[in-house]
Amino acid sequence: MRLSQSFFPTLKEIPSDAQIPSHQLMMRAGLMRPLAAGIYSFLPLGFRVLQKIMNIIREEMNAIGGQEFHLPALNPIELWEETGRVKAFGDILFQIKNRPLVLAPTHEEIICHIAKNHIKSYKELPQIWYQIQTKFRNEPRPRSGVLRGRQFTMKDAYSLDYTWEGLDKSYALHEEAYKKIFTRCGLKFFIVGASSGAMGGSGSQEFLLESAEGGEDSAVVCDNCGYAANLEVAVSNAPRVERLPESKKREQLFTPNIKTIKQLSEFLRVETTRLAKSLVYNVAGKPTLILMCGTDQLNEAKLMRELGGEFRAYSDEELFDLTGADAGSIGPIGLKNFQIIADKRLEQSNELISGANKNDFHIAHIDLERDISVSKYADLRIVETGELCTHCGKELRIINAIELGHIFKLGTKYADAMHATVLNEEGKELPIIMGSYGIGVERIAACHIEQNHDVNGIIWDKALAPFLVHLISVNAENENVIVASNKLYEQLTSEKIEVIFDDRVGVSPGFKFKDADLLGMPLQLIVGDRNLKQGNVEIKIRKTGERTILPVEKAYDFIAKF
RNA sequence: CGGGAUGUGGCUCAGCCCGGUAGAGCGCUUGGUUCGGGACCAAGAAGCCGGGGGUUCAAAUCCCCCCAUCCCGACCA
Structure with missing residues (x-):
C-alpha cells in the first residue's frame, strides 16, 4: 500500500477525549475515529488489525470443530421475553422504536432457537457454533475508547451437548483455544475463576489482562503460586476470630453517637475483630441479618451465590421499623422473624460486641453459639490486599484487569426456557446443555497496544500488525x-x-x-x-x-x- | 442515575472574572528553498465561539434551559 494514495489520518497531538494510551494511540495512528459516545468508525489501518485478530480467532475456533455462523443483529423481542432477558438486561438492551425488535447484545436466544428447530437427536450432538459479529449494548457509561463501547465486535461461541460430561469437554476445548488465541495475539494474560452471575450455570472463567488504568474488573492474584480469581469469588485465609475460654454474661453498653466500627473500636478500646458488624438485606422478601467481622466488607456476589434469589438493601426507614434502631446500632440479639447468617471468620466465636437494636447502645459478650441461632456460616467477605493465599500462604495482590474473554458453563437455562430438547438413546427427552464463550475483538487490539507501546507510538506484534x-x-x-x-x-x-x-x-x-x-x-x-x-x-x-x-x-x- | 469538568477554524488551546473589531500554534492551499528524526520563507483559505431563550445600546464573555463529550461513582447477563 502506498501512503501517497492512502487514507491514514495521523495526529501529532493527543485528542483531548482520550485518556489511556491505547485510546490515544488508536486515534493518533489513524486506526479509528469516534462517531458518538462508545461508537467508533474503524479506518483502513485499524480494520486490518481487527481482521488479523478475527482470523486468528477463526483459525483456533475452526481447529476445535467450531462452525461459523452469521446471525441477525435484529431480533424479535418475543424471543428475548421467552428467556426473561428483556427484564434481565433492562436498559442495556437496545430496543427498536418502530418495530418489536431489539438489537442483539449476545446470541444465546438465536442459537437456542436454531437448535430447538433443527437438533432433534443426541446423535447430532455435540456442536460448536460461533460467530464474529457486531453486538449492541446500551452501556450507561462508555469509556476508555474501545474498551467499553455501545457497539463492538465480539466472537461468541456456543456449545451444544446432551450430557454434563460433554459440556465439560466442550468447555475444556474452548479454554485451550482461548489460551492459543490470546497467546498468538501476543498478550500477557491470566485466567481466573469467575462468577457466573445471573447467567447461571456451574462454572465460569475469565481471561484477564492486568491494567491499572484501563481495568474495570478486580482480580486477586498470587504471584507466588499463580492463584488468580475475580474479586467476586476470591478467597484468602483470613483467620477466624478466636473462641475465648470464657463467655461472660451479656452486657449492654452505652455508646453515644457511635456509628462505625472504627469509632466503636476507639471508644471501647477493643480490636475491630471482636466487633461484629450487622448488615440487613431483604433476601427474597425475607429480612436477613448478615454478621461480618469488624471492618470486613460484604461481597454481594458471594452473598447472592449463597442465598440465591433477589436481594436488596433496606431503606433507612424500613431498617428502623424492622430493628428499632438505625444503621450502626443494629445487632443480632433480640430480632424477630429474621434469618441470621454470618461470615465464616465468626464461626463458633464468642465475646463479640454488636449493636443493641437501640440507638446509642451496643451489647458485649455475645456468644454466637450460646446467644444466637445462625442459620448459615459462609465466606461472604471481600479479600483485601496483603491477605494470605489459601494455597501457598504468600501475600495476595489485588489488581485492576481488563476482561478479554469469558467462558461459561451455561447448563440448561436457555433450553429449559425455550424447550430445546433432544431424544437420547432411550427415547427420553433431554434439554440441550449449553456453554457460552465470548471474546472482545476490539479489546484485544486495545489491550495489545496497552502492553506494547512507547513514547513514540505503537509497537505491533507481527501477528496483529496491519503491515509487516x-x-x-x-x-x-x-x-x-x-x-x-x-x-x-x-x-x-x-x-x-x-x-x-x-x-x-x-x-x-x-x-x-x-x-x-x-x-x-x-x-x-x-x-x-x-x-x-x-x-x-x-x-x-x-x-x-x-x-x-x-x-x-x-x-x-x-x-x-x- | 448521582458528582465534577469541558464545548471557540480540521487538531491542541488562549480569550470569558472585568460585555465593545474572534486569536495563537499545528494542519490545509499556492509559490519558492530544503531533504536521515514532526524543516524554512512568503502569500492565502478556513469560525452562526455546542443549541435555544433572556439581560443589555452591545454577549464567545452575564443569567436560565437544553444538548454533546470526557472523568469519578453507581451499573456492567
Missing part, C-alpha cells in the same frame, strides 16, 4: 531513492509480504520516521541516498530500535526470516 514492513523513501524526489524503493516495494509485495510504502513527496524525513514509529509496524525498511551510495539500505526493528545496514539485495532475506 514500513518502507520509507527518505527523499522521494531523489532519483536513486525512487528507483530503489519502488523496486523493493514491488519485490516484497510480489513475495506476499505486507508492505506499507511511504512514498510521499515533499514530506521531510523526520516526519516520515515519526509517522513510522507511531504506526508501529514491526520492521522499518529505510531507503536513503546516504546508504544507497554504497548500495545499502537500513532496517530498523521497531520493538528494540536495533538498526541494521545491509546491501539492498539482502533486504528481502532479512525480512523473510524475521
Whole structure:
C-alpha cells in the first residue's frame, strides 16, 4: 500500500477525549475515529488489525470443530421475553422504536432457537457454533475508547451437548483455544475463576489482562503460586476470630453517637475483630441479618451465590421499623422473624460486641453459639490486599484487569426456557446443555497496544500488525531513492509480504520516521541516498530500535526470516 | 442515575472574572528553498465561539434551559 494514495489520518497531538494510551494511540495512528459516545468508525489501518485478530480467532475456533455462523443483529423481542432477558438486561438492551425488535447484545436466544428447530437427536450432538459479529449494548457509561463501547465486535461461541460430561469437554476445548488465541495475539494474560452471575450455570472463567488504568474488573492474584480469581469469588485465609475460654454474661453498653466500627473500636478500646458488624438485606422478601467481622466488607456476589434469589438493601426507614434502631446500632440479639447468617471468620466465636437494636447502645459478650441461632456460616467477605493465599500462604495482590474473554458453563437455562430438547438413546427427552464463550475483538487490539507501546507510538506484534514492513523513501524526489524503493516495494509485495510504502513527496524525513514509529509496524525498511551510495539500505526493528545496514539485495532475506 | 469538568477554524488551546473589531500554534492551499528524526520563507483559505431563550445600546464573555463529550461513582447477563 502506498501512503501517497492512502487514507491514514495521523495526529501529532493527543485528542483531548482520550485518556489511556491505547485510546490515544488508536486515534493518533489513524486506526479509528469516534462517531458518538462508545461508537467508533474503524479506518483502513485499524480494520486490518481487527481482521488479523478475527482470523486468528477463526483459525483456533475452526481447529476445535467450531462452525461459523452469521446471525441477525435484529431480533424479535418475543424471543428475548421467552428467556426473561428483556427484564434481565433492562436498559442495556437496545430496543427498536418502530418495530418489536431489539438489537442483539449476545446470541444465546438465536442459537437456542436454531437448535430447538433443527437438533432433534443426541446423535447430532455435540456442536460448536460461533460467530464474529457486531453486538449492541446500551452501556450507561462508555469509556476508555474501545474498551467499553455501545457497539463492538465480539466472537461468541456456543456449545451444544446432551450430557454434563460433554459440556465439560466442550468447555475444556474452548479454554485451550482461548489460551492459543490470546497467546498468538501476543498478550500477557491470566485466567481466573469467575462468577457466573445471573447467567447461571456451574462454572465460569475469565481471561484477564492486568491494567491499572484501563481495568474495570478486580482480580486477586498470587504471584507466588499463580492463584488468580475475580474479586467476586476470591478467597484468602483470613483467620477466624478466636473462641475465648470464657463467655461472660451479656452486657449492654452505652455508646453515644457511635456509628462505625472504627469509632466503636476507639471508644471501647477493643480490636475491630471482636466487633461484629450487622448488615440487613431483604433476601427474597425475607429480612436477613448478615454478621461480618469488624471492618470486613460484604461481597454481594458471594452473598447472592449463597442465598440465591433477589436481594436488596433496606431503606433507612424500613431498617428502623424492622430493628428499632438505625444503621450502626443494629445487632443480632433480640430480632424477630429474621434469618441470621454470618461470615465464616465468626464461626463458633464468642465475646463479640454488636449493636443493641437501640440507638446509642451496643451489647458485649455475645456468644454466637450460646446467644444466637445462625442459620448459615459462609465466606461472604471481600479479600483485601496483603491477605494470605489459601494455597501457598504468600501475600495476595489485588489488581485492576481488563476482561478479554469469558467462558461459561451455561447448563440448561436457555433450553429449559425455550424447550430445546433432544431424544437420547432411550427415547427420553433431554434439554440441550449449553456453554457460552465470548471474546472482545476490539479489546484485544486495545489491550495489545496497552502492553506494547512507547513514547513514540505503537509497537505491533507481527501477528496483529496491519503491515509487516514500513518502507520509507527518505527523499522521494531523489532519483536513486525512487528507483530503489519502488523496486523493493514491488519485490516484497510480489513475495506476499505486507508492505506499507511511504512514498510521499515533499514530506521531510523526520516526519516520515515519526509517522513510522507511531504506526508501529514491526520492521522499518529505510531507503536513503546516504546508504544507497554504497548500495545499502537500513532496517530498523521497531520493538528494540536495533538498526541494521545491509546491501539492498539482502533486504528481502532479512525480512523473510524475521 | 448521582458528582465534577469541558464545548471557540480540521487538531491542541488562549480569550470569558472585568460585555465593545474572534486569536495563537499545528494542519490545509499556492509559490519558492530544503531533504536521515514532526524543516524554512512568503502569500492565502478556513469560525452562526455546542443549541435555544433572556439581560443589555452591545454577549464567545452575564443569567436560565437544553444538548454533546470526557472523568469519578453507581451499573456492567
